[in-house]
Amino acid sequence: MFDNKESFKDMFKKELVSQLGKPVLQATHADVYRILGMLIRERIGPDWANTNQSLQAAKARQVYYFSMEFLIGRQLGNNLLNLGVLEMVRDGLEELGFDLAAAEEEENDPGLGNGGLGRLAACFLDSLAAQQLPGHGCGIRYRYGLFEQKIIDGHQVELPDYWLQRGNVWEVCREDKKVEVRFGGQVHMSERENRLQIELTDYESIWAIPYDIPVVGSGSSHVNTLRLWSARPGNEPIKPLASKDGSYYNYLNYYRSVESISEFLYPDDSEYEGKQLRLKQQYFLCSAGLQSVLRTYDKLGLPVQSLPDKVAVHINDTHPTLVIPELMRILLDEKGCSWEQAWHITTRTVSYTNHTTLSEALEKWPAGMLKQLLPRIYMIIEEINTRFCAMLLQRYPGEQERISQLAIIYGDQIRMANLAIAGSYSVNGVAALHTEILKNREMKVFYELYPEKFNNKTNGISHRRWLIHANPELARLITEAIGTRWIAQPQEMIGLIKYAGDPGFMEKITEVRRNNKLKLAKYVQEKLSIHIDPDSIFDVQAKRLHAYKRQLLNVLHMMHLYNQLKDNPSADIVPRTFLFSAKAAPGYYLAKSIIKLINTVADAVNRDHAVREKMKVVFLENYSVSLAEKIIPAADISEQISTAGKEASGTGNMKFMMNGSITIGTLDGANVEMHQMLGDDNMFLFGLNAKQVMEHNQKGDYCPRHIYEVDSRVKEVMDQLIHPGRFCAEGQHFEAIYQSVLHHQDEFFVLKDFSSYVEAHLQIDLAYRNASEWTKKSIMNIAHSGKFSSDQTIREYASGIWRIEPHVT
Ligand SMILES: *Cc1c(COP(=O)(O)O)cnc(C)c1O
Numbered sequence: 156m157f158d159n160k161e162s163f164k165d166m167f168k169k170e171l172v173s174q175l176g177k178p179v180l181q182a183t184h185a186d187v188y189r190i191l192g193m194l195i196r197e198r199i200g201p202d203w204a205n206t207n208q209s210l211q212a213a214k215a216r217q218v219y220y221f222s223m224e225f226l227i228g229r230q231l232g233n234n235l236l237n238l239g240v241l242e243m244v245r246d247g248l249e250e251l252g253f254d255l256a257a258a259e260e261e262e263n264d265p266g267l268g269n270g271g272l273g274r275l276a277a278c279f280l281d282s283l284a285a286q287q288l289p290g291h292g293c294g295i296r297y298r299y300g301l302f303e304q305k306i307i308d309g310h311q312v313e314l315p316d317y318w319l320q321r322g323n324v325w326e327v328c329r330e331d332k333k334v335e336v337r338f339g340g341q342v343h344m345s346e347r348e349n350r351l352q353i354e355l356t357d358y359e360s361i362w363a364i365p366y367d368i369p370v371v372g373s374g375s376s377h378v379n380t381l382r383l384w385s386a387r388p389g390n391e392p393i394k395p396l397a398s399k400d401g402s403y404y405n406y407l408n409y410y411r412s413v414e415s416i417s418e419f420l421y422p423d424d425s426e427y428e429g430k431q432l433r434l435k436q437q438y439f440l441c442s443a444g445l446q447s448v449l450r451t452y453d454k455l456g457l458p459v460q461s462l463p464d465k466v467a468v469h470i471n472d473t474h475p476t477l478v479i480p481e482l483m484r485i486l487l488d489e490k491g492c493s494w495e496q497a498w499h500i501t502t503r504t505v506s507y508t509n510h511t512t513l514s515e516a517l518e519k520w521p522a523g524m525l526k527q528l529l530p531r532i533y534m535i536i537e538e539i540n541t542r543f544c545a546m547l548l549q550r551y552p553g554e555q556e557r558i559s560q561l562a563i564i565y566g567d568q569i570r571m572a573n574l575a576i577a578g579s580y581s582v583n584g585v586a587a588l589h590t591e592i593l594k595n596r597e598m599k600v601f602y603e604l605y606p607e608k609f610n611n612k613t614n615g616i617s618h619r620r621w622l623i624h625a626n627p628e629l630a631r632l633i634t635e636a637i638g639t640r641w642i643a644q645p646q647e648m649i650g651l652i653k654y655a656g657d658p659g660f661m662e663k664i665t666e667v668r669r670n671n672k673l674k675l676a677k678y679v680q681e682k683l684s685i686h687i688d689p690d691s692i693f694d695v696q697a698k699r700l701h702a703y704k705r706q707l708l709n710v711l712h713m714m715h716l717y718n719q720l721k722d723n724p725s726a727d728i729v730p731r732t733f734l735f736s737a738k739a740a741p742g743y744y745l746a747k748s749i750i751k752l753i754n755t756v757a758d759a760v761n762r763d764h765a766v767r768e769k770m771k772v773v774f775l776e777n778y779s780v781s782l783a784e785k786i787i788p789a790a791d792i793s794e795q796i797s798t799a800g801k802e803a804s805g806t807g808n809m810k811f812m813m814n815g816s817i818t819i820g821t822l823d824g825a826n827v828e829m830h831q832m833l834g835d836d837n838m839f840l841f842g843l844n845a846k847q848v849m850e851h852n853q854k855g856d857y858c859p860r861h862i863y864e865v866d867s868r869v870k871e872v873m874d875q876l877i878h879p880g881r882f883c884a885e886g887q888h889f890e891a892i893y894q895s896v897l898h899h900q901d902e903f904f905v906l907k908d909f910s911s912y913v914e915a916h917l918q919i920d921l922a923y924r925n926a927s928e929w930t931k932k933s934i935m936n937i938a939h940s941g942k943f944s945s946d947q948t949i950r951e952y953a954s955g956i957w958r959i960e961p962h963v964t
Contacts, residue, residue: 157198157240160247167251170194179251185321187253188231188261191244192324195234199369203378209964210289214455214465217289218957219448221478222276222471223440224420225294225381226268227368228780230325232259232624237285237373263318264779266300267383267420270699271614271806272510274780275585275945276471278617278806282949284372284379285619287961290949293444295436296326296366296383299419304738304777309754313422313741326366326383333364334446335389336439342530353488355531360389361413363443373619374643376964384443386416423740431524438529441477449485459490463503467957470579472510473518473571479505479578480535488531494538506581506956508612509572510803512592513703518571525569536574540564543577550604560600576601576608581956583612586804586825588845596849612952613825614804615945618645621810625784628667629814633937636660645946651938661930668789668815668933675789679734679773685761687771691730692923695816696794697778697786700737700746703801707749707892708905708912709733709794713756713772714872714882715913720766721881729923732771736778736786748891750774752876759882783807788814791929792919795820796912798903800845802826813940815933817922819915821908825943832939837932839922841915842908851904859901868913869906873897 157163168179171190175182182190210217232255235241245255268274276292283290302313340358344351363384370379388410415432416439445468452466468478479501486497511517526533540563547558559565563573576582576598582605584590590611594602602609623630623642633641636654641647654660672689679687687693696709713733720726735753739746757772775782793811795802795818802824812818812829819839820826830838843851851857863869873896875882876889883889896905923929941947953959 157194157238157243160243160250163240163244163247164251166194167191167247182253184254184257185261187248187255187258189324191231191235191258195231195238196324196327196369198238199234199371199378202371202376203369203380205376205964206378206962207380210962211451211454213962214457215289215962216465216467216957216959217291218283218467218469218953218959219291219293219444220276220279220283220469220471221293221440221444221475222273223295223437223474224268224273224471225265225276225280225292225383226270226273226780227265227277227280227381228274228620228784229259229262229264230368231262233281233620234325234371236619236624237281237371239374263321264300264781265318265323266303266316266779267294267297269301269420269422271804272472275614275806277780278615278620278945279949279952280370280379280381281373281617281619282615282945284370284377285374285617285946286949286953287372287375287377287963288949288953288959289379289962290953290957290959291379292370292381293440293448294381294383295417295420295440296385297417297420298385298414301420301422301738302741306750306754306774306776309751309758311739311747311750315419323366325368327368329365329367332447332450333362333387334443334450336361336363336386336442338435338438338528340530342534350491353531359413361416361439362387362389363439363446365443365447377962382444382447384417384440386413386439388413422738423742429521431528434520434524434528437474438477438481438532441475441481444475445478445481445485459486459492460496460500462500466504467959468505469952469957470505470507470575472508473575476507476518476571476575476578477529477532479574480532480539483535483539484531487535494542498539498542502578503580505575505579506583507575507579508583508585509589509593509598510585512589512597512800512803514597519568520571522564522567522569536563536569539574539577547604557600561604572598573601576605580608581610582608583610583956584803585612585614586828587611587613588800588822588827589803589824592800592845610955612948612955613828613943614806614809615943615948616806616809616813618813618941618944618946620780620784621787622813626667626671626788626814628670629664629788629937632660632663632667635663641941644941645944646941648941649938651934655931655934655938661927661934664815664934665926665930668791671788672791675785678785679775682775683773685771685773687732687773688730688768691732691771692791692919693732693734693789694792694794694919695734695786695790695811696796697734697736697775697783698805698807699778700739700743700749702745702895702903703798705796705798705903705905705908706735706737706753707896707903708796708908709735710749710752710756711869711872711905711909712912712916713760713770714875715868716916717756717760717766717770718868718871718875718881720769724765726769728769729920730769732773734773734775734786734790736775736782738778745891745895748889752889752892755882755887783810787811787816790814790816791923792816793818793820795823795826796842796908797821797823798908799823799843799848801903809940809943812936813943815937817919817929817932817936819912819919828942829939832942833935837935839915839918841911843904848904851907857900857904857907859896859906862906862909863897866906866910869909873906 300316337358368381486492637650793816795808805824
């Protein structure tokens with residue numbers, strides 16, 4: 156049906172009339188979206204079935220990527236692209252009088268992730284399928300995604316994100332593949348035929364219903380599966396309707412409590428969230444996912460000992476760590492394995508990615524809570540810990556301190572990272588610097604115990620979504636210059652280096668980038684009624700709001716720049732537009748204050764006619780994948796300014812680079828690897844490095860107040876946070892922000908890096924004046940960005956961790 160344009164048009168018209176019962180001319184954009192979705196699903200169906208069948212027949216080794224988040228973004232455009240019919244469908248629709256872009260806007264972003272970690276999972280799925288690798292996602296079908304952010308009076312307001320409101324054309328409910336998940340209850344042990352028998356009674360039974368989303372491989376007929384689980388009440392008998400004792404209402408309450416398990420995504424990012432419901436969600440994912448993996452495995456008819464030869468289970472951060480005790484439970488209690496057998500199988504099946512060096516973000520659960528919610532799982536964790544500590548005592552006699560650092564259960568806490576490392580065969584960090592910090596600092600004792608488990612896999616992004624789909628004009632230009640090979644092999648973009656001095660190419664790329672800026676300017680005008688100048692520097696920071704990402708440093712610099720313009724209205728600066736987009740966790744007061752501060756500064760600056768030619772500040776609400784796709788292709792400057800040592804990798808940095816933005820950044824996360832390729836000429840580095848930050852922390856010799864006292868620029872902007880004047884109205888102030896810097900010792904070294912950051916911005920101002928040099932830098936960034944393709948990252952996971960191979964049907 157997608158063979159050629161004419162057959163597509165016929166099919167589209169037929170489907171539209173038969174599905175909607177209205178004439179083609181009356182179809183809305185939403186109708187066009189839905190019909191396209193249905194046609195694509197029909198088109199994918201046979202390939203999907205074939206892929207599964209063929210993998211099963213070949214008994215291919217497969218990887219299951221467990222993640223609490225999959226930030227997959229809109230599916231329509233990406234599916235059309237991966238099926239190779241995007242242009243044809245766009246043209247066909249146009250001939251029928253419809254606009255594909257408008258239809259794409261009708262799709263709700265599935266907000267099934269918080270930020271980088273969830274988006275990484277989505278890019279990985281795309282790259283697995285593109286390389287015909289047998290790899291599937293396993294997650295939760297949250298009915299409510301991350302909240303929808305509205306900015307009201309400068310403040311973040313959270314609205315529920317009911318992304319499923321209009322249904323989801325991409326999913327297929329596999330009712331027949333539901334599995335039972337058990338919570339609570341009592342564990343009974345008995346002996347039968349010389350074996351320990353475990354029975355759970357009085358438990359709460361819940362059905363996990365899988366909803367499958369196809370993941371289409373670009374340029375092939377390979378289709379993997381993203382399986383998302385939804386909770387539904389289990390084997391309870393339905394009480395007679397409206398009986399006198401109110402049992403119907405009790406039943407409804409019970410029903411609601413069960414459904415709440417897959418009700419919403421926790422909107423916290425990297426901070427410990429101690430909610431029992433979150434623990435329930437984690438076990439729900441692990442148990443349902445593993446049961447379904449094992450059911451597929453059982454069909455192969457192989458002994459359970461061969462599981463590690465056929466199945467790799469990967470956990471994206473510690474959130475799905477319960478796969479380890481859950482796999483142990485199934486092997487021990489259901490498959491009749493001995494402890495040694497079960498442990499041998501488990502620790503050869505599971506691998507783990509660590510995503511943070513922030514110690515407050517390392518997950519811990521109160522032992523009591525876990526024991527009550529999952530009594531059998533708790534017993535197994537206790538046994539793992541007992542045996543682990545016995546081994547440690549032998550290996551490190553007398554080293555109490557070391558052993559207590561390694562222990563899985565410590566005090567009343569279960570340390571999920573410790574469990575994940577002990578129970579898996581591979582532990583990877585997500586950028587070279589991050590992995591080194593894990594080995595030498597955060598996880599040092601584990602690295603000394605298991606050096607062979609540790610490895611690095613630098614994060615990556617899908618160039619299909621982040622370049623070809625988000626920036627089609629740039630993609631076309633790249634193809635014009637170097638041919639089409641880069642599409643399958645993004646490393647080939649390195650060939651663009653030749654064009655970094657080519658006047659014809661430079662002119663074209665400048666035009667493409669200016670068009671993107673015009674488009675964003677139009678969007679900003681429509682959304683916020685703010686006029687921004689496409690010839691100003693678009694200076695962008697778009698990512699979750701977090702103290703360590705230092706949006707505050709960016710704001711203090713803007714305040715300083717504005718102060719300078721007020722002191723000297725004729726100052727010769729290149730006009731700047733500062734753009735922000737960021738959601739803050741709803742309970743994270745400081746982060747929300749920073750959003751308010753950005754908007755307060757924006758109001759003051761944008762209202763001031765005296766600086767209107769030179770400076771604007773824009774906050775775009777509700778950062779999401781689809782908004783990122785609009786913002787990133789229009790950015791001149793990419794702000795990657797985290798406190799060195801705090802950002803594990805970052806992936807936003809890679810998206811901007813691939814679209815030709817120049818980074819201002821610290822030597823943190825993947826910026827370090829970026830700098831190794833680009834050098835000082837094509838990037839603006841500033842600030843402390845990770846080692847210097849660590850040394851200050853060890854010595855405790857950093858005094859922010861000293862900087863406040865000696866640097867008048869710093870004093871001025873800090874005082875403006877708490878005194879009415881240029882920014883704050885009477886009665887308004889940002890006390891908490893002020894205190895976090897001056898009284899709580901500026902944990903993130905904002906003032907320490909201020910001066911060097913201001914200097915780097917002066918360099919940007921100078922560099923931008925030389926348009927051709929700037930364009931060269933931009934081309935150099937694009938040319939080197941192939942290193943950060945998630946296709947490359949996934950090849951490294953496939954060969955170095957999972958040992959899976961492309962499967963050609
Ligand atoms: C890429 C991405 C992120 C991660 O950005 P960082 O700058 O790496 O923190 C967060 N949210 C969305 C919507 C993204 O697309």
